[in-house]
Amino acid sequence: MSGRVLQLGAMLRDSEAVFPTEDEAWENFIRKSASYMGCHSVSWFEAEPEKKRLTFKKAIGPVGADLVGLSFGYQGIVGVCAESGETLLVNDVLSDPRFTPKVDKGSGFVTKAALALPCFFGGKLGGVLEYINPLQGAFSPEDVAFAECALRHFCQRLYIGRLESAVARLNARGESTINNLSGGFIGVDQDGVMIFFNPKAREILAVGEEFLGRQITEFFSVCPDLVNVLGDVLKTGRTVRRQEFKCQIGGGQRVIGYSSINMKGPDGGIVGAGVIFQDITDL
Numbered sequence: 001m002s003g004r005v006l007q008l009g010a011m012l013r014d015s016e017a018v019f020p021t022e023d024e025a026w027e028n029f030i031r032k033s034a035s036y037m038g039c040h041s042v043s044w045f046e047a048e049p050e051k052k053r054l055t056f057k058k059a060i061g062p063v064g065a066d067l068v069g070l071s072f073g074y075q076g077i078v079g080v081c082a083e084s085g086e087t088l089l090v091n092d093v094l095s096d097p098r099f100t101p102k103v104d105k106g107s108g109f110v111t112k113a114a115l116a117l118p119c120f121f122g123g124k125l126g127g128v129l130e131y132i133n134p135l136q137g138a139f140s141p142e143d144v145a146f147a148e149c150a151l152r153h154f155c156q157r158l159y160i161g162r163l164e165s166a167v168a169r170l171n172a173r174g175e176s177t178i179n180n181l182s183g184g185f186i187g188v189d190q191d192g193v194m195i196f197f198n199p200k201a202r203e204i205l206a207v208g209e210e211f212l213g214r215q216i217t218e219f220f221s222v223c224p225d226l227v228n229v230l231g232d233v234l235k236t237g238r239t240v241r242r243q244e245f246k247c248q249i250g251g252g253q254r255v256i257g258y259s260s261i262n263m264k265g266p267d268g269g270i271v272g273a274g275v276i277f278q279d280i281t282d283l
Contacts, residue, residue, distance in 0.1 A: 022158060026058050029154050034060060034131070036150075037143060041109070041132040043067065047082050049125050054078060061132065062109055076100035078128045081116035085125060087148060088116045091138040115139045117151050121159040187263055187274040188230050192216045195272065204279045206250045223247050225256070226275060233260050233273035244280065255281045 026044055034042040041061025045054040055071040074083050080098050081088040091113045093099040104111055115131040129151055134143065178185050184201030188194050197212050211219055220227050225245040233239055241259045248254075258277035265271045 022161075023058075025154075025158065029150075030058055030060055030129075033147070033150055037131050037147060038135040039131045039133060040135070043078075043130045043132070044119075045078055045082075045128045045130070047119075047125050047127045049082070052083070054082060054128065057127070067103070076102075077114050078116050078130050081118055081128050081130075082125060085118045085120075087118070087144060088114075089139055089144055090114050113138055115144065115147060117147055119151060119155050121155055121162070126155070181276070183276050183278045185274060185276050186216075186226060186230065187272055188216045188234070189272040190234065190270070192231070192234060194219070196274065201277070204249070204254075204256075204277065223249075223256075226258075226277070229258065229260050229275050230273045233262060233275075237262060237270070254279055 030042050030044060039061075042059070043056060043061075044058040046057045047054055052074045053071055054074065056067040056069060059067045073079070077088055077090055077093070077096075077098055077100075079100075088098075090096045090099065093111050093114055099111070099114070101111075103109070112133050117129045118125055119127040119129055129147075131139070131147065178187075178196055178198050181198055181200060184204045185196060185198045186194065186201050187196030192215050194211050194214055194216055197209065202208060205222055207222055211222075216227055216230055225247055229240075239260045239262060242257065243259070244255055244257045246253055247256050256277050257280040258275050261274045261276070262270045263272040263274050
């Protein structure tokens, strides 16, 4: 097994590490990949495709700290990479018309070879990663393959992390809203498993949390009408509003007013069924 393959395996394992922030994740990835690539300098640019603008977000190397925060329109090798969305390798930048020496002139740093790679998150350009001046003098095809694979894996991990965080925020917000409803709410997923059962529902029906995570059919002994309502929504997708039924609760007959709903996910697709209800016996 070649040394480059072993390095890639190690780099991919490094990419699996969990960090408190994306900023720390990028810091780790850049430093580790710079070592594996044998580069003097590495820069991560955040992209704003709609404005065709790049901003230095992370930079290591002789003048890295001086560049962070600098923004500019698409230009130079990183600009071409961002515009095309494709990897760009230039092993002799001084002979390439796409190279812009502005940063070198301002910093005193001399760029000789550059490898720019687009960073995609969920199919959308998020930035450009640029490796500069490898110790061996030029980037090899193996270097390009290594950099592309490592970066693709890292960006996928970041994107998955973003999605997981978004779902967690939505769930937390949804649960908070549901738990504070003045009426009862029971929600089931498309397999009929009870995933929501708010405090008011438990109060109205005089039961505990033991039904959470169980099939709604197991709730039949408590209130068969609610099971039938949810089952009808799951089977047909049809919902009702302001209906009522009678139910034996705590040894007495109660009148329950209810409305049923289709539960939808962030993408608008149906993910389950729900019923909102109140004890209207005394109304």
